[in-house]
Amino acid sequence: MALEDYRADALRCTRCAYCKWIPLDLVKSWRFSKGCPSIEYNHFHSYSAGGRLVTALSLMEGRSQITAPVVDSVFKCQMCGNCDVACKLCRYDMEPLEALHELRFKLVEEGHVLSRHEQAINSLEKLGNMLNKHRAKRGQWAEGLSAKDLTKERAEVLFHAGCRLSYDSDLSQVARISLEILGGAGVDFGIMGEGESCCGGRAYHMGYRQQYLKAAERNIKAWAEAGVRTVITPCADCYHTFKRLYPKAGSQVEVLHMVEFVDRLIQQGKLKFGKKVPMKVTYHDPCHLGRQGEPYVPWEGKEKKIFGQAVVYEPRRPRYNGARGVYQPPRNILGSIPGLELVEMERVKEAAWCCGAGGGVREAYPEFSAWTAGERMEEAASTGAEAIVSACPWCERNFLDATEQGGPKMQVLDLMELVQQAL
Amino acid sequence: MALARDAYRKLEEIVGKEHVTDDPAFLDSYAFQWLAELVRPKQSHFMPRPVAVVMPASTEEVQAVVKLCNEYGVKAKPISTGWYHWAAPLKEEDDTIQIDLRRMNRILEIDEKNMFAVVEPYVICAQLQAEVMKLGYNINIIGAGSSTSIVASACAYAGPGPSTFWMGNNSDNVLGMEWVTPTGEIIRTGSLGSGSGWFCSEGPGPSVRGICRGALGSRGAMGVYTKCAIKLIHWPGPPELEPQGTLPGYRLPIPDNFRVYTIAVPDWDTWADIYYEIYDNEIGYIFHRQFNLAGADLAPALWLTYIDPDKTLGDIEELLEKPEIKELTEEMRISFQLILAGRSMRDIELQDKILDRILEETGGWKVKRFCEQDMAEFTNMYLQRMGHKHMNFVWVGGYLGSWMQSGTPDWVKGYVPIAIKGLERDAASGKLVQCGGDALMGCGSQLGGGGMTGLEQFVSYDPADPESVAAGTQHMVDAVKDAVSNGFPPGKELLYLQVGQKDEEIWETLEKSAQPMVYHFQRKIKEAFDPNNIGDRMYSILPEEKG
Numbered sequence: 013m014a015l016e017d018y019r020a021d022a023l024r025c026t027r028c029a030y031c032k033w034i035p036l037d038l039v040k041s042w043r044f045s046k047g048c049p050s051i052e053y054n055h056f057h058s059y060s061a062g063g064r065l066v067t068a069l070s071l072m073e074g075r076s077q078i079t080a081p082v083v084d085s086v087f088k089c090q091m092c093g094n095c096d097v098a099c100k101l102c103r104y105d106m107e108p109l110e111a112l113h114e115l116r117f118k119l120v121e122e123g124h125v126l127s128r129h130e131q132a133i134n135s136l137e138k139l140g141n142m143l144n145k146h147r148a149k150r151g152q153w154a155e156g157l158s159a160k161d162l163t164k165e166r167a168e169v170l171f172h173a174g175c176r177l178s179y180d181s182d183l184s185q186v187a188r189i190s191l192e193i194l195g196g197a198g199v200d201f202g203i204m205g206e207g208e209s210c211c212g213g214r215a216y217h218m219g220y221r222q223q224y225l226k227a228a229e230r231n232i233k234a235w236a237e238a239g240v241r242t243v244i245t246p247c248a249d250c251y252h253t254f255k256r257l258y259p260k261a262g263s264q265v266e267v268l269h270m271v272e273f274v275d276r277l278i279q280q281g282k283l284k285f286g287k288k289v290p291m292k293v294t295y296h297d298p299c300h301l302g303r304q305g306e307p308y309v310p311w312e313g314k315e316k317k318i319f320g321q322a323v324v325y326e327p328r329r330p331r332y333n334g335a336r337g338v339y340q341p342p343r344n345i346l347g348s349i350p351g352l353e354l355v356e357m358e359r360v361k362e363a364a365w366c367c368g369a370g371g372g373v374r375e376a377y378p379e380f381s382a383w384t385a386g387e388r389m390e391e392a393a394s395t396g397a398e399a400i401v402s403a404c405p406w407c408e409r410n411f412l413d414a415t416e417q418g419g420p421k422m423q424v425l426d427l428m429e430l431v432q433q434a435l
Numbered sequence: 436m437a438l439a440r441d442a443y444r445k446l447e448e449i450v451g452k453e454h455v456t457d458d459p460a461f462l463d464s465y466a467f468q469w470l471a472e473l474v475r476p477k478q479s480h481f482m483p484r485p486v487a488v489v490m491p492a493s494t495e496e497v498q499a500v501v502k503l504c505n506e507y508g509v510k511a512k513p514i515s516t517g518w519y520h521w522a523a524p525l526k527e528e529d530d531t532i533q534i535d536l537r538r539m540n541r542i543l544e545i546d547e548k549n550m551f552a553v554v555e556p557y558v559i560c561a562q563l564q565a566e567v568m569k570l571g572y573n574i575n576i577i578g579a580g581s582s583t584s585i586v587a588s589a590c591a592y593a594g595p596g597p598s599t600f601w602m603g604n605n606s607d608n609v610l611g612m613e614w615v616t617p618t619g620e621i622i623r624t625g626s627l628g629s630g631s632g633w634f635c636s637e638g639p640g641p642s643v644r645g646i647c648r649g650a651l652g653s654r655g656a657m658g659v660y661t662k663c664a665i666k667l668i669h670w671p672g673p674p675e676l677e678p679q680g681t682l683p684g685y686r687l688p689i690p691d692n693f694r695v696y697t698i699a700v701p702d703w704d705t706w707a708d709i710y711y712e713i714y715d716n717e718i719g720y721i722f723h724r725q726f727n728l729a730g731a732d733l734a735p736a737l738w739l740t741y742i743d744p745d746k747t748l749g750d751i752e753e754l755l756e757k758p759e760i761k762e763l764t765e766e767m768r769i770s771f772q773l774i775l776a777g778r779s780m781r782d783i784e785l786q787d788k789i790l791d792r793i794l795e796e797t798g799g800w801k802v803k804r805f806c807e808q809d810m811a812e813f814t815n816m817y818l819q820r821m822g823h824k825h826m827n828f829v830w831v832g833g834y835l836g837s838w839m840q841s842g843t844p845d846w847v848k849g850y851v852p853i854a855i856k857g858l859e860r861d862a863a864s865g866k867l868v869q870c871g872g873d874a875l876m877g878c879g880s881q882l883g884g885g886g887m888t889g890l891e892q893f894v895s896y897d898p899a900d901p902e903s904v905a906a907g908t909q910h911m912v913d914a915v916k917d918a919v920s921n922g923f924p925p926g927k928e929l930l931y932l933q934v935g936q937k938d939e940e941i942w943e944t945l946e947k948s949a950q951p952m953v954y955h956f957q958r959k960i961k962e963a964f965d966p967n968n969i970g971d972r973m974y975s976i977l978p979e980e981k982g
Contacts, residue, residue, distance in 0.1 A: 025832070
């Protein structure tokens with residue numbers, strides 16, 4: 013696809029501004045009614061999905077050029093997908109998030125890049141991770157744990173830790189706990205250790221399509237060589253990349269997030285919690301596990317018109333609108349833990365406010381990223397919960413940083429940590 | 436055109452550098468507006484670009500910006516949530532500063548005892564409704580839906596909606612305004628102007644409602660409204676709406692003291708009779724002909740598709756072939772939605788009995804499928820929150836409204852067959868969506884307590900297809916002719932068309948209107964309040980030598 017393929021989307025945008033809010037039916041207060049961090053932080057219409065579609069149209073029509081403000085407006089967005097959900101509440105013929113990706117691809121391909129993104133991409137290309145860390149240290153988190161090394165052995169199930177859990181010492185216990193759970197369930201699995209490579213998803217979201225594709229091809233090849241049929245990851249970013257993006261690059265493996273795997277064990281009676289965890293917690297839906305976590309459906313087709321002008325697609329186009337995200341498995345797990353009380357925030361599931369880390373914002377716009385996380389922490393604190401629980405290390409890193417930077421003081425936990433406490 | 440650099444620097448000093456822009460792509464995001472392609476040269480989707488966009492955060496900053504516009508002879512065009520082509524600058528030759536009010540987004544006060552709330556321009560209906568429902572109150576949400584600005588609908592437009600029948604228009608419900616006039620004075624209207632608070636729009640204190648808004652509202656052409664007080668209405672439902680189900684068709688459970696009905700009638704005479712009966716018997720909380728916006732041939736299939744998350748528009752053709760859908764389409768060809776709300780169980784039971792009696796006496800009926808739990812709960816969600824109004828654009832992203840003249844039901848039913856025939860004729864080429872000639876939608880009443888209604892013809896066109904856009908424009912021209920040749924005044928389509936017309940064309944229309952003197956009075960008002968002409972022509976006037 014190319015940006016030009018989304019010209020009709022831009023022309024058919026009606027400037028209704030739904031993209032700025034959570035689905036309006038779900039609004040419960042003034043404070044937590046906003047859906048788009050970018051427009052809330054930056055205000056000009058160009059910082060909304062609708063505004064960016066106009067930017068795309070304006071560029072395509074030669075009405076304007078790529079200027080510093082344009083670059084800023086295109087990249088100062090987490091690509092969280094709230095706009096996509098809100099737009100599709102009433103539209104079947106729009107793909108705003110896809111169009112925004114194409115706009116980023118165009119800017120990057122024409123050399124309009126951010127230096128901090130360039131640093132991360134260089135790290136990806138040279139070191140296999142987005143964090144500028146030594147390749148040799150990628151497997152250190154698993155030291156002392158028993159797992160097959162799938163760079164040398166074969167297994168049908170691969171546990172993929174991801175860049176953040178591999179290198180972030182505050183969070184890497186989540187990967188260790190996950191391994192213990194997999195081992196306890198009797199799964200024949202392995203890890204890639206220092207041979208594991210970044211999924212490439214963050215490169216994709218920054219607009220670096222070619223670099224993402226290289227990462228995808230590298231991983232798909234490594235999995236094939238190891239006989240992998242299922243990939244399990246505790247990282248929502250990796251999950252989305254493997255589940256939604258890799259199939260287009262040829263991957264056919266089953267993809268599970270750890271919350272899906274644990275929920276499955278609970279439903280099958282293979283995992284029972286014996287200990288009480290007397291806590292009041294709230295759950296943050298990661299964008300890439302929630303509204304963007306819907307399964308990929310292959311489609312190749314074209315637009316056609318019925319009733320004169322109504323737009324439909326032949327064959328029927330899959331609809332990614334956030335309705336089928338991974339919302340229930342984490343809640344099932346939380347509901348199964350004795351003594352634990354889940355109190356929901358106002359913006360949940362498809363309407364969840366982003367943690368602020370995605371889309372290259374954490375790398376390029378740290379203040380905006382921290383503000384976004386702080387907003388979520390305020391919402392979490394308003395529930396009276398002691399802890400905010402999530403299922404993505406990028407969200408958790410951003411929340412931890414927000415806490416340290418003056419946000420509400422509350423625990424930040426990964427769901428797997430609660431599972432461990434309850435076992 | 437460009438703004439003088441010293442003027443730009445002054446804007447930066449007023450609001451801060453980060454809140455003013457003249458980047459061409461940013462300006463284009465304000466020039467791009469719904470309906471533009473129907474009236475602009477070469478079907479451009481862009482209205483004229485503003486020379487700058489500025490985002491003030493306070494009344495004082497708005498005042499300073501407006502004074503700057505006077506100083507430099509530049510037009511000022513405020514925008515809040517922003518919808519309609521007239522929200523943008525109107526003429527290429529007029530240098531215009533767009534004042535984006537989105538930083539003025541606070542609910543300033545909710546006075547529970549005196550039943551009003553004070554809000555800034557970027558507070559949307561959904562936000563205020565959610566807050567006041569916690570206190571047992573509600574607000575009238577306008578037909579354009581809950582993503583819209585309360586200040587805009589109350590101070591600068593008419594503000595009718597599905598709940599107007601019970602709650603009144605927002606232009607009726609405004610209890611006071613803070614108005615930065617076109618010369619940069621700040622006027623606080625009604626009781627607020629005498630220091631007595633926000634309880635009454637007409638006094639004690641200056642009563643200028645008619646001056647600053649005219650009949651329809653000044654639509655951004657007469658200064659900037661920076662605050663208003665809006666009347667709160669009794670809400671007999673739960674303190675928080677708790678939607679259920681999966682998007683897009685969220686459902687709102689129906690409390691015991693509510694009823695949600697889709698009601699159908701055999702013909703338009705019965706339609707008018709039932710409307711009068713509902714007015715006379717004072718039943719109902721929300722009263723609207725909503726679902727027919729999709730067109731009478733397609734509406735039942737569309738809405739049943741919509742509430743099924745696994746279906747898309749591509750499923751509708753197949754659905755239409757089913758005998759039960761064909762039957763349903765005929766059953767509810769002339770239908771509307773009515774939500775009853777009781778202040779007690781006895782009250783709702785009485786309203787229910789009255790409605791049954793009305794149906795019995797007039798020959799109307801409840802549409803069984805649309806009164807079943809799934810559709811009734813969806814209807815309840817849709818009409819209580821008005822959070823799906825973008826469905827206006829569901830077919831292909833382009834919609835224009837024609838007709839919509841207001842009057843008694845008997846008068847409105849007079850133009851219904853003309854409107855239906857007109858759309859059938861104009862859609863026959865296939866360049867407009869063919870959804871049945873009747874895509875007429877509108878409030879059960881545009882007056883609190885009932886008495887006046889109106890039906891807007893929903894015409895869908897493809898903004899990405901030049902031939903379809905041309906058909907949309909032609910339909911508007913045709914609708915004006917249809918109305919005039921049948922003795923009706925032109926409808927909403929004329930308001931749309933005028934945005935693209937020359938001054939002389941507009942004056943000619945105003946001269947021929949039923950009350951041309953109104954536009955001379957409005958000229959006098961403009962001369963007094965806007966001597967430097969910083970407002971655009973959305974505030975309609977006639978030159979002295981005309982008419």
